[in-house]
Amino acid sequence: MSEAIVTRVITGDLDDPEQIAEMVRRFYADVAQDSLLGPMFNDVARVDWSAHLPKLTAFWCRALLSMPGYEGNPYRAHQLIDAQSPLSVAHFERWLELFAETVDLGWVGPKAEQAKALGRKVAEVHCRQIVGKELDASVSTAMLAPHASCPVRGTQRAVSIHSIVVEPSGA
Secondary structure, three states, rough: OOEEEEEEEEEEEOOHHHHHHHHHHHHHHHHOOOOHHHHHHHHOOOOHHHHHHHHHHHHHHHHHHHOOOOOOHHHHEEEEEHOOOOOOOOHHHHHHHHHHHHHHHOOOOHHHHHHHHHHHHHHHHHHHHHHHOOOOHHHHHHOOOOOOOOHHHHOOOOEEEEEEEOOOOOO
């Protein structure tokens, strides 16, 4: 198996709207291209990314920074997708895997860990309520350990990560 080399710059925590917007952009770029999730978002849900990314950014800004602005019902949206093409445990596990990987490749700190924990809760609840099954607890817990999906820190992924931590000026 060949190794892909991914370089991401870790710029800090998910503690401001610009960082959250960048996380959302990176994550959903990966989701849209994923062989399992991409068809659900692009072909079944027919997501208009230019409208959806700001809404997702508002969701995460509310969740992580207590900012107003998000209005929506993510559970209902997933129910509607499931009615068109059934979701599976594999969909939620893959979503969670990509989410944890995205966060670990770009951010460190308490808000990044909070985002991963919330992502896990969202995936677990939606999976349980929509699919009627639980996520594999060992998989979801392992993925969300601090930097669990960053291969340089010891997991078994076939991806080499070269991260650079950028300290704020004046630090």
